[in-house]
Amino acid sequence: MENWQNIGRHSIKEARSRIDQLIHWTPVLRCSAINKLAGCRVFFKCENFQKVGAFKARGAANAVLKLNKAARENGVATHSSGNHAAALARAAAEAGIPAFIVMPETAPQIKKEAVREYGGQIFECAPNLSAREEGLREVVNRYGATFVPPYDHCDVIEGQATCAYEIFEEGLQPDILLAPVGGGGLLSGTALSSQFFSPETAVIGAEPTGADDARRSFMAGKRIPQENPDTIADGLLTSLGELNFDIISRYVSDILTADDGQIIAAMRLIYERMKIVIEPSCAVPLAVLLINKTLFKDKEVGIILSGGNVDLSRLPFR
Amino acid sequence: MENWQNIGRHSIKEARSRIDQLIHWTPVLRCSAINKLAGCRVFFKCENFQKVGAFKARGAANAVLKLNKAARENGVATHSSGNHAAALARAAAEAGIPAFIVMPETAPQIKKEAVREYGGQIFECAPNLSAREEGLREVVNRYGATFVPPYDHCDVIEGQATCAYEIFEEGLQPDILLAPVGGGGLLSGTALSSQFFSPETAVIGAEPTGADDARRSFMAGKRIPQENPDTIADGLLTSLGELNFDIISRYVSDILTADDGQIIAAMRLIYERMKIVIEPSCAVPLAVLLINKTLFKDKEVGIILSGGNVDLSRLPFR
Incomplete structure (x- = not known):
């Protein structure tokens, strides 16, 4: 296993400067209708507007x-x-x-x-x-x-960490930061950035019930690979990486799940109320929030919208 | 007919201050992939992010x-x-x-x-x-x-004029500003604002072929009502208003049309490349641009995206 301990406050800042010419500093959006529904103050970090349409x-x-x-x-x-x-x-x-x-x-x-x-x-x-x-x-x-592996790699994790870094650099200090988890690149990077730049922020992973190996691994204290994943959140099918698991185990507070019906309802809410296009995977954090309202009540909650690459001819809205 | 000549530079500024607590100053977005396809520099004024989901x-x-x-x-x-x-x-x-x-x-x-x-x-x-x-x-x-009529009314036109006013107030001075036209509230307000705040900007209306009374009226020099409109752009079915026609006749350079296939293609492009949700009506300007590329070549073009209220279960993507 690579030594992820080399990823630090300084190296994440450096990474952000390094990639500056290649990526967008993505906007943070809020939606009063969603705040009202959720019973807390939510902001969305819009990686669906990122180059290539995703935090990747x-x-x-x-x-x-x-x-x-x-x-x-x-x-x-x-x-x-x-x-x-x-x-x-x-x-x-x-x-x-x-x-x-x-x-x-x-x-x-x-x-x-x-x-x-x-x-x-x-x-x-x-x-x-x-x-x-x-x-x-x-x-x-x-x-x-x-x-260059998709998530189980220090430089990749360090790169994904620049997303949450931008949130904190803008002066936002959410009580809770929610990110989806598949292989764990985004969640582990988010956890590291929070640790270094906003240690009071609790980082929570959001995972589809039909591919919940991260939650099961987190609970068991060891990696349990995902078998036969079945969910509409097609960006979150893979099993948690080794480095990612190690970081998540230390710095993530919890991993919560939502089923496909709840994911589609949250996705629809984002399309209808925020007028932005997202892929199903990044509706998982809002779904998790909406089915655990007491947990988030009156808090300031950040949600990372991981991407917007979706097949428009197969949207799940009826 | 009301006297629209009372709408002026000062009154539009005043209107913007008056409604400030009730509406958003909407963002302007750009998309390098669309610039490349269009052969010009385009920016989008995002009224789909406006309160109620539309410039209205x-x-x-x-x-x-x-x-x-x-x-x-x-x-x-x-x-x-x-x-x-x-x-x-x-x-x-x-x-x-x-x-x-x-x-x-x-x-x-x-x-x-x-x-x-x-x-x-x-x-x-x-x-x-x-x-x-x-x-x-x-x-x-x-x-x-x-x-309070939907478009044929001075205070309504003055209110819609604040949209283009925001564009100019931000320091943007497009060669051409494109707005969709149905009843003509947005187009007439846009034409007035351009006249007062950026007289070098040419304002062009964009209309569906299946409801092209504004183009026909513009050409004939008199209002010709729309009969049996047939287009996917359901926000643009109505006939041009009286005040609106009068203003448009004086200050609009041209009205161009696009058919439903071209409108859907432009709509898809905006969903896929910009990751934002729009209603069919506001894809008409981009459709018009893409089928008249020589007209817009190398120009700075502003497009007003009029709204984002669309039935998600009936999106026209196959």
Whole structure:
């Protein structure tokens, strides 16, 4: 396991400066109708407005820009069917280096197009983890590219930590900060930033009931991999990473869950009241808040809206 | 016809101060992907983030707050099935006066709920213009309420003019400003503000092909009412108002149209690239821009996104 203890107050600030040319300082929005419904003061950190449409742009940019000159020449590689693939391809393109992306042949066409649009080279593989890992090994061996994993990696976590850093840097000091958890890149980064820049803020993870390995792992004190995840929150299907689990165990107060019906209701509320487009994954924190109102009553609560990449022809509203 | 010549530089500024407590100063957003596609520099004035989800909050607030004390006591009335109904009900509630809203019995449940939520009293009528006008007459006679029309009214136009005023007040001076046109409240207000605060800016109206009475009236030099409108842009079905036509004839450079397919494509682009929720009506300006690229080439173009009240279960994306 890498030593995440090197991520600190100073290194997160440095990471924010490093990636400044590649990412947006995303806005914070509030909505009086949602405050009224929730019984507390909520603000939303809008990573759906981030480059590539998700916070993933931060970690990928940080990892690419931290590569030394020799490593840069051979480019970067990853296996991913989601936002990390596009984020890495874009960060590599901005740095002028190649990106090799192993994607399951069943990945949505729109995700493949996003990677190609940023100049990433796609290598298709069978849609299972061992084929993806095998594909990645081949690409790394053939091109000497550096593997940048989607979440279980110090530079990626440090990059994702810049999101909560922006919140605190703006002078906001929420009582509670809620972030969704899948692999745990965003949640672990958020927990570290809170620890360094606003230690009074409690960080809580929000997870779909149908993929609740982070909650079960958190409770058991050891990683329990997710088997057969089943949820509309398609960005949160993966199991918690090793580094991520270690950080989350120490610095996160709790992990709460919501089921798909509750997630869709929260998602609808954000579309209807805030007039912004989000993916189902980032409605999970608001869903969790709305079904645990007493816990949040009269508090100042920050919610990180992780991304806005959703298939518009398949929105879950009836 | 009222004398709209009383609307001037000073009165628009005053209107903006008058309604300040009731409305948002809405943000201006840009999107590099859309700039690239459009071949010009576009910015979007986001009235979808406005109170009540549409620019209509401005005109209604201005009209209500300009009532004298005696008129206020008897409240306000209108007939509307759309955003103006909710906007007037809300403005009245904020001013502590009653609002009487005549709505066709076929109006969407969600629109009726919005009016009720703001404390408006609904009077249902048959779904045709004469029944609406008859219903309004009755309400006005019975309660002595003041009729606030949706667009053909000086105080309403002056209120809508505060939207473009905000653009210029922020220091933006687009070569072209595009606004959708239905009854013409927004377009006429936009044209007046441009005239007073940025006379070099050309104002162009954007209209659906399936309800193009404003374009036909503009060309003919006289009002030609819309018969059997047929377009997805449900906020732009009405015919151009009298005052609105007079102002538009003088100060608007052109009115361009787009068909429903082009409107839906532009709408999708805004959802996908900007991650914001808009109603079909306010995709018309971007649609018009994208099918007339040479006209806008390398220009700075402002687009007013008029509103975000859309039925999420019936989005036109396939």
